[in-house]
Amino acid sequence: MVRGTLFYLVGASGSGKDSLLEGCRRQLPAQLRCCIAHRYITRAAGAGGENHIHLSEAEFHLREELGLFAMHxxxxxxxxxxxxxxxxxxxSGANVLINGSREYxxxxxxxxxxxxxVLVDVAPDKLRQRLIKRGRETPDEIExxxxxxxxxxxQMPDCTLRVSNDGKLEEGVQALLNLVMTHGVQHVEIEPHCLNG
Structure with missing residues (x-):
């Protein structure tokens, strides 16, 4: 069986990654054969707006020692x-969508x-307005x-795909679903990524 494709989503704070993933969860067509991974985070449940699984630091480190993380x-x-x-x-041949870290x-x-x-693309002016509206940072911190x-x-690799989240959320969600539909293993066999090339 051909392994699925791992879609590694990155984007700036305020780009709407969490909202896009939650929107995808609500309407994943079965034919996409796509699973969206939850992140395990030592941040409190309900904080940050992400649908994550909260772990204490002790439990996180135990799982790390037991080899229960694919990435951390x-x-x-x-x-x-x-x-x-x-x-x-x-x-199992499923496509997998994760919320990743650019540094990792x-x-x-x-x-x-x-x-x-996969880079969530938002125009700088629009991203600035979202961060200002969120009200968590000073103007200098935002810049x-x-x-x-x-x-x-x-610095993103040349093989990076882009999803625009400049407009309405439902448009961004549909763009991300279309990307999985177009590049998932059930439609095309993905060649090894550019870093192996």
């Missing part, structure tokens, strides 16, 4: 993990030949975040 990283004071259940999903991407690409990076995002975009 530390960012902004929290530990993040993707469970190794995604390997069983991929082995090179390591993830070295581990998974079937990984496809620093926008600058980091611009550097991230410039």
């Amino acid at each position: 990283w530390y960012s902004h004071g929290y530990h993040y993990g993707i469970g190794n259940e995604i390997d069983a999903w991929l082995d 991407l090179p390591k993830a690409m070295a581990m998974y030949d079937e990984l496809v990076p 620093c975040r926008l600058a980091r995002h611009a550097r991230m975009v410039a």
Whole structure:
């Protein structure tokens, strides 16, 4: 059986990754054969707007020691993990969609030949307005975040696919579902990613 495709979603804070994933969960067509992974995070449940699974630091480190994470990283004071259940999903031929970390991407690409990076694209002005409306950061902090995002975009691999989330949320959700439909293993056999090339 051909392994599924691993869609590795990245994007700036405020780009709407969580909203896109939640929208996809609500309307995943069966023919996509796509599973959306929940992240395991040491951040409290209900914080941050993400539908994640909360773990204490002790439980997180235990799972890490037991090899229960396919991927894990530390960012902004929290530990993040993707469970190794995604390997069983991929082995079964399912496509898998995860909310990844840009900093972890090179390591993830070295581990998974079937990984496809997906960048959630939002115009800088629109992203700035979303961050201002959110009200969590000062204007200077927002500009620093926008600058980091611009550097991230410039450093993404050439094989990165893009999903626009500039408009209505339902349009972004449909664009992401279309991307899985177009590039998932049930339609095309994905060649090894560009870093192996």
